[in-house]
Amino acid sequence: MNRRHFASLLVAAPLWSIAGPGPAHADAKFQAFIENSLWPRAKEAGISRSLFDAGFKGITAPDPAVLKLAANQPEFTSTTAAYLAKAVTPIRIETGQTKKAEEEKLLAAIEKKYGVDRHILLGIWGMESNFGKDKGSMSVIRSLATLAYSGRRKAYGNEQLIAAFKILRQGLVKPDSFTGSWAAAMGHTQFIPTSYLSYAVDWTGDGKKDIWNARQDALASTANYLAKAGWKPDRPWGWEVTLPDDFDKGLIGRKHWRSVAEWQKMGIRRADGENFGARDAEAFVMVPQGVKGPRFLVTKNFLAIMDYNISHSYAIAVGHLADRIRGQGPFLAAWPDVNIDLSFEQRVEFQKRLTALGFSTGGSDGRFGARTYEAVIAYQKREGLPLDGQPSVKLLQHMRKNGS
Numbered sequence: 001m002n003r004r005h006f007a008s009l010l011v012a013a014p015l016w017s018i019a020g021p022g023p024a025h026a027d028a029k030f031q032a033f034i035e036n037s038l039w040p041r042a043k044e045a046g047i048s049r050s051l052f053d054a055g056f057k058g059i060t061a062p063d064p065a066v067l068k069l070a071a072n073q074p075e076f077t078s079t080t081a082a083y084l085a086k087a088v089t090p091i092r093i094e095t096g097q098t099k100k101a102e103e104e105k106l107l108a109a110i111e112k113k114y115g116v117d118r119h120i121l122l123g124i125w126g127m128e129s130n131f132g133k134d135k136g137s138m139s140v141i142r143s144l145a146t147l148a149y150s151g152r153r154k155a156y157g158n159e160q161l162i163a164a165f166k167i168l169r170q171g172l173v174k175p176d177s178f179t180g181s182w183a184a185a186m187g188h189t190q191f192i193p194t195s196y197l198s199y200a201v202d203w204t205g206d207g208k209k210d211i212w213n214a215r216q217d218a219l220a221s222t223a224n225y226l227a228k229a230g231w232k233p234d235r236p237w238g239w240e241v242t243l244p245d246d247f248d249k250g251l252i253g254r255k256h257w258r259s260v261a262e263w264q265k266m267g268i269r270r271a272d273g274e275n276f277g278a279r280d281a282e283a284f285v286m287v288p289q290g291v292k293g294p295r296f297l298v299t300k301n302f303l304a305i306m307d308y309n310i311s312h313s314y315a316i317a318v319g320h321l322a323d324r325i326r327g328q329g330p331f332l333a334a335w336p337d338v339n340i341d342l343s344f345e346q347r348v349e350f351q352k353r354l355t356a357l358g359f360s361t362g363g364s365d366g367r368f369g370a371r372t373y374e375a376v377i378a379y380q381k382r383e384g385l386p387l388d389g390q391p392s393v394k395l396l397q398h399m400r401k402n403g404s
Contacts, residue, residue: 027061033149034059041158047165055141055168055175062146063138066182070151078367080288080313081335087127087317088324095131096122096325106216110203114223115233121219123322124308128190132215135188136181140164143184144193153183160184163193172208187211188218191225199225222308229307230300235278237305237319238286238298240271240331249291249387253374257282263297271332288312288370291377291389294333312370340368341393350391353399354379 034056042052100107100122107118129135144164147157164184168175180186184193191200191211200209203220211218244267251258251266258266261279268285270276271294278299286296296316305315320331342350344366351364354375362371368391377389383398 030062030145030149031060034145038145038148038158038161041162042165045162045165047162047169051165051169055165055178056145057175059139059142059145062149063142063182065138066143066146067150069182070147070153079335079338080316080369081293083313084317084320087313088321092126092130092321093324096126096321099125099131100325103215103219106219110220110223114220114227114231116223116226116231117233117236117322119322119326120226120231120237120305120318121222122325123318123320124189124222124305125215125219126321126325127314127318128185129188132188135179135212136185136190137179138182140178140180140184140186140193141175143180143182147183160193163197167193167196172210173212188215189222191218191221195225196221199228225308226304229304231304232281232299232301235281235299235301237301237315237322238283238296239276240333241268241285241295241297242271242333243268243285243295249377249389250381252285252287252291252377252389254284254286255374255378257284259283260297268297272329286312286370287373287389288316289335289338290373291387292336294331294335338368340391342391342396346393346396347391350396350399351375353396357399357402 039049039052043049100118107121110116110121111118125131141161141164144157144161147153148161149157164178167173168178181190185191186193186196188211196209196211200211200221201217201224202209203216204210204214206214208214209217209221211221241263247267259279260276260281260283263283263285264276264279276297281299283297283299286298286302287293288296302315302319305318306312308318309315324330340347347366347368348364351361351366351372354361354372355364357379359375359378360371361375362369372391373389376391376395377387379385379399380387380389380395383402385395385398
């Protein structure tokens with residue numbers, strides 16, 4: 001299991017800033033759930049009773065903050081532009097540049113071993129925990145037990161809870177200091193328990209894979225993760241680009257991979273006028289906020305970032321923050337206003353109908369991102385409609401008439 005399973009719990013960024021609730025009143029049903037459901041699973045996985053009891057010491061009720069966040073419908077008017085405005089800030093860029101200088105030897109050594117761009121590591125570190133300042137203070141065990149107990153994330157909660165106890169069994173952290181985000185993302189770069197077990201490394205050589213206290217271990221672990229997710233050192237995550245006026249919009253989307261050289265022959269250029277490099281790298285054209293907004297040519301390194309957190313907004317933010325820390329400028333194209341005449345219920349229906357027709361939107365949460373816009377364009381092309389890529393009531397009615 002990787003971070004893709006975790007990302008469905010998050011809109012795009014970790015919510016480590018939310019404080020845990022105060023003392024809880026005992027909940028008999030929750031306590032029965034711990035004993036009758038969670039303990040048998042833990043026992044079967046080889047967790048001792050003493051460790052299980054230590055992990056649940058003082059936990060007598062589900063965490064209402066976790067329940068609220070897990071059930072919270074993402075704000076469907078949120079856009080990539082709005083997310084970037086909060087994620088890629090001047091202070092975060094400045095802090096990243098300071099960390100780059102302070103950690104030069106460490107980052108260079110990690111980059112040499114794993115082949116992952118140090119700026120991407122800084123981008124993830126900044127996005128996930130504000131460079132170690134906000135690692136989360138909520139009980140990992142209580143959060144996961146709460147998710148396993150109620151809501152739509154029971155499978156996630158159950159699997160991660162077993163992994164969390166396996167971490168406790170290693171003795172690196174104690175139950176009373178085993179903390180993370182509301183969804184149990186932990187440490188400097190916010191690994192979930194299964195990711196920790198699969199990818200954490202001991203960079204410092206002290207016999208501990210300490211992503212909580214050792215930034216060295218956390219950054220190396222993240223590099224290890226991205227390397228195994230397919231990161232290639234000879235190409236960036238992507239570029240902001242301009243498209244020629246006669247560009248076939250039907251070629252937008254991840255179904256249309258071409259080499260960078262091929263896209264160049266079609267007239268695609270970097271928005272900043274610089275050369276692409278990596279001419280042989282495969283890439284696709286992405287429009288995260290519709291065809292009237294900024295356009296990007298993204299490589300498979302972009303997908304490696306998405307493996308860490310399956311959100312286009314997150315991956316763009318990591319890549320852009322990394323580039324800003326590197327010294328590059330802001331995006332050049334303006335982000336358009338989003339004026340979509342669909343209600344939230346219609347948005348969900350819109351995504352479900354597109355998916356049923358074979359044009360995957362990556363989910364039906366009412367949030368329109370790159371996958372939804374790609375699906376709209378593909379549907380319009382199949383139906384012989386103008387390729388404006390614009391979700392609308394009119395297009396929803398067209399799908400309804402087609403019986404989808």
